[in-house]
Amino acid sequence: MAMTCTATQLIDDERTRVTRFDFEPGQQTGWHTHGMDYVITTLTECKMRLELPGGEIMENHVPAGSVYKRVEGTEHNVINDGDAPMSFVEVELK
Numbered sequence: 001m002a003m004t005c006t007a008t009q010l011i012d013d014e015r016t017r018v019t020r021f022d023f024e025p026g027q028q029t030g031w032h033t034h035g036m037d038y039v040i041t042t043l044t045e046c047k048m049r050l051e052l053p054g055g056e057i058m059e060n061h062v063p064a065g066s067v068y069k070r071v072e073g074t075e076h077n078v079i080n081d082g083d084a085p086m087s088f089v090e091v092e093l094k
Helices: none
Strands: 006-012 016-023 037-042 046-051 057-062 067-070 075-080 086-093
Touching: 016 075, 046 086
Parallel strands: none
Antiparallel strands: 006 016, 016 086, 037 067, 037 086, 046 057, 046 075
């Protein structure tokens, strides 16, 4: 069974939830569906393998310091597919 990444909640108030995710190589989030729109800021280079519904696999290489957003309802499992630790901060918009 794959190891789960470390999720550290930094803020959870009436407007936002901010969580830091830290992955060792091979660690994953586990399958989940986002209940809110969210913004990701990468702290390190992130070599992500995204497992998507229906069995689709997407490889995503995101440089450190990059920012991207996704919408409520996004469903996936995120895996560190690199050979170094990866970290990002997720800000969910309530």
